[in-house]
Amino acid sequence: MLNVTVWNEYRHELSDEKVKNVYPKGIHEQLKSFLQEDFAVHTATLDAPEHGLNEAVLKETDVLIWWGHMAHDEVEDKIVARVHQRVLQGMGLVVLHSAHMSKIFMKLMGTSCDLKWREADEKCRLWNINPSHPIVEGVGEYIELEQEEMYGEHFDIPAPDELIFINWYQGGEVFRGGCTYRRGNGKIFYFQPGHESYPTYYHPEIQRVIKNAVKWCAPTSNQYPNYGHQEPLENIK
Amino acid sequence: MLNVTVWNEYRHELSDEKVKNVYPKGIHEQLKSFLQEDFAVHTATLDAPEHGLNEAVLKETDVLIWWGHMAHDEVEDKIVARVHQRVLQGMGLVVLHSAHMSKIFMKLMGTSCDLKWREADEKCRLWNINPSHPIVEGVGEYIELEQEEMYGEHFDIPAPDELIFINWYQGGEVFRGGCTYRRGNGKIFYFQPGHESYPTYYHPEIQRVIKNAVKWCAPTSNQYPNYGHQEPLENIK
Amino acid sequence: MLNVTVWNEYRHELSDEKVKNVYPKGIHEQLKSFLQEDFAVHTATLDAPEHGLNEAVLKETDVLIWWGHMAHDEVEDKIVARVHQRVLQGMGLVVLHSAHMSKIFMKLMGTSCDLKWREADEKCRLWNINPSHPIVEGVGEYIELEQEEMYGEHFDIPAPDELIFINWYQGGEVFRGGCTYRRGNGKIFYFQPGHESYPTYYHPEIQRVIKNAVKWCAPTSNQYPNYGHQEPLENIK
Amino acid sequence: MLNVTVWNEYRHELSDEKVKNVYPKGIHEQLKSFLQEDFAVHTATLDAPEHGLNEAVLKETDVLIWWGHMAHDEVEDKIVARVHQRVLQGMGLVVLHSAHMSKIFMKLMGTSCDLKWREADEKCRLWNINPSHPIVEGVGEYIELEQEEMYGEHFDIPAPDELIFINWYQGGEVFRGGCTYRRGNGKIFYFQPGHESYPTYYHPEIQRVIKNAVKWCAPTSNQYPNYGHQEPLENIK
Numbered sequence: 001m002l003n004v005t006v007w008n009e010y011r012h013e014l015s016d017e018k019v020k021n022v023y024p025k026g027i028h029e030q031l032k033s034f035l036q037e038d039f040a041v042h043t044a045t046l047d048a049p050e051h052g053l054n055e056a057v058l059k060e061t062d063v064l065i066w067w068g069h070m071a072h073d074e075v076e077d078k079i080v081a082r083v084h085q086r087v088l089q090g091m092g093l094v095v096l097h098s099a100h101m102s103k104i105f106m107k108l109m110g111t112s113c114d115l116k117w118r119e120a121d122e123k124c125r126l127w128n129i130n131p132s133h134p135i136v137e138g139v140g141e142y143i144e145l146e147q148e149e150m151y152g153e154h155f156d157i158p159a160p161d162e163l164i165f166i167n168w169y170q171g172g173e174v175f176r177g178g179c180t181y182r183r184g185n186g187k188i189f190y191f192q193p194g195h196e197s198y199p200t201y202y203h204p205e206i207q208r209v210i211k212n213a214v215k216w217c218a219p220t221s222n223q224y225p226n227y228g229h230q231e232p233l234e235n236i237k
Numbered sequence: 238m239l240n241v242t243v244w245n246e247y248r249h250e251l252s253d254e255k256v257k258n259v260y261p262k263g264i265h266e267q268l269k270s271f272l273q274e275d276f277a278v279h280t281a282t283l284d285a286p287e288h289g290l291n292e293a294v295l296k297e298t299d300v301l302i303w304w305g306h307m308a309h310d311e312v313e314d315k316i317v318a319r320v321h322q323r324v325l326q327g328m329g330l331v332v333l334h335s336a337h338m339s340k341i342f343m344k345l346m347g348t349s350c351d352l353k354w355r356e357a358d359e360k361c362r363l364w365n366i367n368p369s370h371p372i373v374e375g376v377g378e379y380i381e382l383e384q385e386e387m388y389g390e391h392f393d394i395p396a397p398d399e400l401i402f403i404n405w406y407q408g409g410e411v412f413r414g415g416c417t418y419r420r421g422n423g424k425i426f427y428f429q430p431g432h433e434s435y436p437t438y439y440h441p442e443i444q445r446v447i448k449n450a451v452k453w454c455a456p457t458s459n460q461y462p463n464y465g466h467q468e469p470l471e472n473i474k
Numbered sequence: 475m476l477n478v479t480v481w482n483e484y485r486h487e488l489s490d491e492k493v494k495n496v497y498p499k500g501i502h503e504q505l506k507s508f509l510q511e512d513f514a515v516h517t518a519t520l521d522a523p524e525h526g527l528n529e530a531v532l533k534e535t536d537v538l539i540w541w542g543h544m545a546h547d548e549v550e551d552k553i554v555a556r557v558h559q560r561v562l563q564g565m566g567l568v569v570l571h572s573a574h575m576s577k578i579f580m581k582l583m584g585t586s587c588d589l590k591w592r593e594a595d596e597k598c599r600l601w602n603i604n605p606s607h608p609i610v611e612g613v614g615e616y617i618e619l620e621q622e623e624m625y626g627e628h629f630d631i632p633a634p635d636e637l638i639f640i641n642w643y644q645g646g647e648v649f650r651g652g653c654t655y656r657r658g659n660g661k662i663f664y665f666q667p668g669h670e671s672y673p674t675y676y677h678p679e680i681q682r683v684i685k686n687a688v689k690w691c692a693p694t695s696n697q698y699p700n701y702g703h704q705e706p707l708e709n710i711k
Numbered sequence: 712m713l714n715v716t717v718w719n720e721y722r723h724e725l726s727d728e729k730v731k732n733v734y735p736k737g738i739h740e741q742l743k744s745f746l747q748e749d750f751a752v753h754t755a756t757l758d759a760p761e762h763g764l765n766e767a768v769l770k771e772t773d774v775l776i777w778w779g780h781m782a783h784d785e786v787e788d789k790i791v792a793r794v795h796q797r798v799l800q801g802m803g804l805v806v807l808h809s810a811h812m813s814k815i816f817m818k819l820m821g822t823s824c825d826l827k828w829r830e831a832d833e834k835c836r837l838w839n840i841n842p843s844h845p846i847v848e849g850v851g852e853y854i855e856l857e858q859e860e861m862y863g864e865h866f867d868i869p870a871p872d873e874l875i876f877i878n879w880y881q882g883g884e885v886f887r888g889g890c891t892y893r894r895g896n897g898k899i900f901y902f903q904p905g906h907e908s909y910p911t912y913y914h915p916e917i918q919r920v921i922k923n924a925v926k927w928c929a930p931t932s933n934q935y936p937n938y939g940h941q942e943p944l945e946n947i948k
Binding site for chain 1 (some may be wrong): 249327362367368369370371373374375378398399407419421422423424456457458459462463469470471
């Protein structure tokens with residue numbers, strides 16, 4: 001059984017009544033509630049020692065899920081470097097919503113990861129444009145969310161290895177809302193939905209995508225490759 | 238359990254003593270011998286009625302494996318169109334070695350699929366450049382074949398969706414020897430090794446890659462998308 | 475100066491009053507009118523001998539532009555094969571709007587190239603998601619068309635080598651509306667706008683994109699690579 | 712005329728007799744000597760104030776070329792951040808040889824950028840696998856270097872947007888030796904050749920590739936996109 005660690009900043013839910021009403025135990029607990037149907041799930045939050053991500057926890061983690069927003073800067077660079085190293089070694093990473101500007105995602109992407117945004121209670125429709133991909137196993141032509149924060153292009157990311165979802169917004173924008181990347185020995189999935197004041201993580205199809213993404217991101221048994229000086233494999237004299 | 242159909246031209250093995258000695262029951266039987274450890278395997282050959290690929294067989298097939306060389310032109314266009322349609326609907330396709338110029342691969346690629354070649358009993362080393370990909374699960378840094386036919390660049394294919402292996406040849410050439418493609422609802426893997434006069438398909442790591450490829454190519458449960466006229470999802474007046 | 479051949483089916487404009495009013499001399503003449511500011515432009519239509527695409531014309535053509543819709547099937551396979559061969563040798567190809575189901579585009583793509591569609595006089599906004607690409611030189615964040623035919627996902631194409639535009643539609647759909655491909659020695663750009671009953675090809679930014687695309691698709695001086703038997707470059711004994 | 716800044720660490724040439732003999736005025740001066748045939752060329756080195764890369768220099772630079780090796784760590788983070796920002800805004804970047812582990816390349820890639828290596832005076836052959844790309848304009852099927860340092864896979868980079876060259880080495884390895892990337896509004900080309908003790912930058916075909924790369928990396932006139940809060944473009948009430 002895959003070991004999943006759900007990391008959540010866990011600040012909005014403590015300070016904002018509206019958010020608390022949607023996620024009374026925190027976004028991490030809601031993510032855990034459905035992920036534990038299929039996986040062994042552990043949670044970690046910003047305010048725990050080492051943000052809950054000490055060496056032992058990361059070593060055990062097959063796939064890490066990341067939700068953050070208002071306190072990206074409070075995540076210590078030392079921990080970011082540790083997570084980065086683990087991704088390169090093979091740990092999967094699912095980056096949710098506003099974590100597009102988390103230190104770890106920006107470090108892995110190499111770009112600003114900036115975008116346009118708007119909170120206007122508008123409709124979002126995620127079109128599945130990669131129907132043979134395991135991340136959309138069991139997902140139909142599109143997923144409709146009655147209310148989601150608008151994230152709009154240009155989204156300053158590297159061209160994804162695979163584009164899975166394109167989002168349509170009522171207000172006139174589009175967004176690359178589901179993107180895969182391989183970095184080192186690790187696999188990464190960015191998924192747009194999940195503004196803290198909407199009940200997005202209660203939506204069954206959103207849950208299905210996140211579960212599929214965990215499976216897709218899971219490490220293979222392969223070791224991180226060797227680097228450095230290499231003797232010739234052939235006689236070169 | 239996945240249903241795999243192994244399609245083989247089955248001509249070299251009947252007409253050429255050297256090949257017969259390597260694959261006395263045909264290449265398809267050797268492929269079947271290890272694939273049946275993990276899958277339900279069926280075989281089909283060029284000289285069977287409808288080349289062994291009638292509607293019922295294809296409907297039942299999750300992943301089709303294709304080996305052909307000297308008789309590409311004898312494969313009927315009607316059957317090629319049928320296989321093509323099934324790939325677009327979701328059937329996986331593993332294209333081996335000289336099948337790079339099979340009608341079905343050329344039809345799916347849209348290019349000449351031509352390349353340089355040489356039979357000179359030379360060494361080939363396949364470098365794994367995509368270590369997190371499930372197709373190389375359990376495969377090390379490279380696979381070494383003491384003797385394989387040289388296939389050299391330029392290989393006239395679309396840039397692969399994912400490049401998995403790059404081949405090194407003793408004679409001085411390189412080749413994109415493991416390539417994935419998605420077409421319609423189907424997944425395709427092209428894999429270079431398998432010249433008929435060498436015992437390539439007895440090599441355990443080559444077998445492992447082909448097994449991994451079958452799993453990767455397997456269809457999802459998703460239906461082929463609907464096309465045609467569409468009523469608006471939003472009020473546009 | 476680049477030699478551009480504009481190919482147009484030229485049927486709607488002769489049979490449909492509404493279309494005739496928009497393009498009285500045919501879509502090809504409107505395309506020519508602005509392309510000739512920068513290029514040497516020749517036109518060709520379906521009903522000319524060899525569809526206006528004899529060997530000499532194609533040999534001289536650096537970039538071919540293709541618009542077709544109601545008579546895709548009347549394009550002779552022999553001419554399609556000739557155009558296909560020229561693309562592989564290096565001729566650029568700009569595929570406009572309903573030519574997504576032209577024989578030449580389908581042959582180059584290897585998929586059905588099917589999609590969803592709707593004529594409802596609705597707004598279309600093309601978002602520029604690849605700002606450093608020469609095809610969007612001088613183009614802003616998006617291009618807005620007051621009325622365009624809706625083309626919706628899933629669009630059954632290979633994942634583009636580069637995705638340039640994503641279209642938003644008032645009715646709730648999105649579309650990969652600007653896509654580049656390399657096939658053989660040739661470059662291809664698919665561009666969605668241009669329904670025959672709307673004045674899309676009079677729009678300055680649409681004209682700019684088509685001009686940029688011609689420049690991007692232009693052949694290099696490189697010859698189509700050699701294929702076939704190859705002597706070793708290194709001593710392999 | 713494009714403004715090119717050639718940045719060179721300029722340490723090996725001062726401390727190592729063998730290197731001094733190959734590049735008596737420094738690698739930057741040799742790069743400048745042929746680049747100035749087509750471009751306005753400026754040079755900058757590590758030991759100049761701000762490494763020669765103050766705000767004014769970078770603002771004027773269309774394309775920056777980077778060669779570094781033994782002193783990557785001495786490049787100040789502040790300057791790296793400045794260069795990074797300029798790339799995202801549109802400045803082109805050509806990364807040569809051992810600059811694969813420069814801070815700026817690692818920051819843009821998000822991976823370790825590590826590889827295998829060997830100095831053994833062995834032959835390297837760079838196969839052109841993307842014949843329609845402007846970076847290989849005028850380049851034949853391959854470029855042969857009598858002696859080059861071996862760089863071998865696995866190369867820990869993101870899958871390139873476009874793979875241009877694959878290197879063959881006498882000792883049995885392969886390498887993705889020419890890779891393009893788009894990051895933000897900027898274009899990047901990594902090119903493997905150029906070990907300091909071999910006369911690689913005197914080779915006419917290597918010079919041609921670097922010139923082509925400068926042209927390909929040149930910025931468009933487009934501004935870096937706007938980010939942040941966005942009012943709806945459509946009425947969403």
